[in-house]
Amino acid sequence: MVFRSPPALALVLGSVVISGCASTYYNALENIGIEKRDILVNRVDSARDAQAHAQEEFKDALEQYRALVNFDGGELGKTYDRLSKQYEKLEGEAKLVKSRIDSIENVGTALFREWRQELNDYQSPDLRRRSEQQLRETEQRYKQVLAAMNAAAARMDPVLELFEDQVLFLKHNLNAQAIAGLDTELAQIKSRVDDLIREMDKAIAEAEAFIAAMPAS
Incomplete structure (x- = not known):
């Protein structure tokens, strides 16, 4: 189950979230029937969407850089401006x-802590054993999706640094000679972006598998 918080609910709980009192926030949602596992699935879904959108932006940035390297006339300043704006995106x-990954970790920590504590409330050994098994399986899937997302996120910084270097260099050296020298950087940037896209594909696949495996409440 993937839920979307109603606008009214977001307004009511806004001050709670801002104050950083996560447990109060989760308790308030549970009072209206939204469990932590539903929040977790929702946040994994949101993080997957964010990574998919980021993928497209990195691809666009590569194309903007390629266009600048292959510049063959027109207004050089406008071509640079497009790359600069794409870097800001x-x-x-x-x-x-x-931030989406952080939000997953936040609710995941709360969910699994509560789940372990509630194992002690079972009177039936069989039900406790079954719940404990489900906890292990769910936590393993959670760790897999989190690891994949963090691995993809970690690859973003080096690529951002490469683009930042190029944008800064061109800001002060926007001329035909400087543009001609960018050709040697294109292959490196393309390789880094391709690696990043592959990591993001893995993270998105893990997220979709996690969402599909989580039982609806």
Whole structure:
């Protein structure tokens, strides 16, 4: 089950989230029937969407850089401006992806801590054993998706640094001679972007598998 928080609920709980009182926030949602596992699935879904969108932005940045390297006339300043603006988008996308991953870890920690504690409340040994098994399986899937997302996110920073270097260099050296020298950098940037896209594909696949495996509440 993937839920979307109603606007009214977001307004009511906004101050709670801002204050950082996560347990109060989760308790308030549980009072209206939204369990931590539903929140976890929702956040994995949101992080998957953020990574998919970031993928497209990195691809666009590569194309903008390629267009600049292959510049063959027109207004050089406009071509550079497009690359510069695309780099700014990349920064925002990277921050969003990382914040979405942080939100997954936040609710995941709360969910599994509560689940372990509640194992002690069972009177039936069989039900406790079955719940414990489900906990292990769910936590393993959770760790896999989190590891894949963090691996993909970690690859964003080096690529961002490469683009930042190029944008800064061109800001002060926007001429035909400088553009001609960028050709040697294109292959390296393309290789880094391709590696990043592959890692993001893995993370997105892990997220989709996690969402499909989680039982609806």
